Every structure is written in C-alpha cells, then in structure tokens.
Amino acid sequence: MDDMISMFIDDELSIDDKIEFVEKVHYDKAFKEESVELLNQERVIRSEVVDHVPPVKLKVSKGFFSSLFAPLLHPVGLVASSAVAGALIMLFFSMPSQVHTAVPYRFVIYRPDVIRAEITGSFTEWKKIPMKRTGSTGYWEITLNLPQGEHRFTYIIEGQERFADPTVATRERDDFGGENSIILVES
Numbered sequence: 052m053d054d055m056i057s058m059f060i061d062d063e064l065s066i067d068d069k070i071e072f073v074e075k076v077h078y079d080k081a082f083k084e085e086s087v088e089l090l091n092q093e094r095v096i097r098s099e100v101v102d103h104v105p106p107v108k109l110k111v112s113k114g115f116f117s118s119l120f121a122p123l124l125h126p127v128g129l130v131a132s133s134a135v136a137g138a139l140i141m142l143f144f145s146m147p148s149q150v151h152t153a154v155p156y157r158f159v160i161y162r163p164d165v166i167r168a169e170i171t172g173s174f175t176e177w178k179k180i181p182m183k184r185t186g187s188t189g190y191w192e193i194t195l196n197l198p199q200g201e202h203r204f205t206y207i208i209e210g211q212e213r214f215a216d217p218t219v220a221t222r223e224r225d226d227f228g229g230e231n232s233i234i235l236v237e238s
Contacts, residue, residue: 056086153196154236160216163189165208172204179207199238203231
C-alpha cells in the first residue's frame with residue numbers, strides 16, 4: 052500500500068501533499084483504484100456494527116433435500132453456515148495469487164575512513180550483515196535479494212555508529228533516536 056493513501060485516509064497530509072495526492076489520483080489509474088478500494092474498506096470499518104440477527108421464518112417443504120438443508124436455514128444454522136462460508140472466502144482471497152520473487156538490490160556507501168561497515172534492516176530481521184569494501188576507493192557495497200515491498204534499513208559503522216542512507220530521501224525516526232531509510236522494492 053502506498054503510504055500517501057494511508058496518510059490521506061488518516062488526514063495526515065499537508066496541503067502540498069494533498070495537492071500531490073489529487074494530481075496522482077488524476078493521472079495514475081492504478082493509484083486511483085487502490086485509493087478507492089482502501090477508502091471503501093475504511094467505510095466498512097467505520098460503519099455501525101450489527102448487534103443481533105433478526106429472527107428469520109422460512110417455510111420449508113418436507114422432502115429429502117429440504118430436511119437435509121432445513122437446519123441451515125434457521126437463524127443459528129444460517130449464522131454458522133455464513134461464518135463457514137466467510138472463512139472459506141477469506142482463506143481463498145488470502146492465498147497469494149502470484150509468487151513474488153526476490154529482487155536483487157544493491158546498497159552502496161562511501162566511507163573511506165572506516166574499517167568495518169554493516170547493514171541492518173527489516174529484510175534481515177534487524178540482524179547485522181557485513182558489507183564488502185570495493186577496492187581501496189572507500190566504497191562499501193552489498194547486494195541482497197529483497198522481497199517486493201517497503202523496507203526500512205540503516206548502516207552501521209565500526210559496529211556502533213548508525214546512519215541513514217544519504218541517497219534515500221524517505222526516512223523515519225527509530226526508537227533509538229536515529230533514522231532509518233525507507234525503500235520500496237518493485238520488480
């Protein structure tokens with residue numbers, strides 16, 4: 052999901068961001084469709100909750116099949132069969148429609164003044180991974196296969212100093228007073 056849509060729904064956008072949102076909705080059909088879908092979900096979430104199921108009186112003719120399915124047509128049976136049907140539908144729609152493959156993503160920093168550089172992020176479960184020095188130029192790099200989606204990460208120098216990627220503009224404050232860079236990996 053695009054963060055801008057979530058921020059629009061939660062009324063967290065500045066006026067400039069709102070202008071950008073409207074322009075993007077106007078020109079990007081996929082973005083517009085995703086926005087409308089999420090707004091419809093928000094409408095359902097904010098709608099009133101049904102407190103009780105009204106009694107249902109149905110006339111069922113007596114026969115083999117009607118006697119077999121009659122319990123399902125009574126209020127309790129109707130609720131139970133609806134719950135089972137809903138669970139099956141949710142299971143069907145929650146199954147991935149396509150397999151997302153990992154995408155190679157290259158991380159590079161320029162730090163000629165250090166002897167050890169590492170990366171950590173949501174894609175490593177925040178475990179440190181050592182980067183490799185490329186020759187004697189001062190560049191450090193690593194290529195990781197990342198799943199598609201949004202990822203947060205930071206670099207660690209000499210095992211202690213954390214810093215965000217200076218080439219990535221999207222950042223967020225972490226719980227330790229630092230910043231994480233945020234990237235979106237697409238195929």
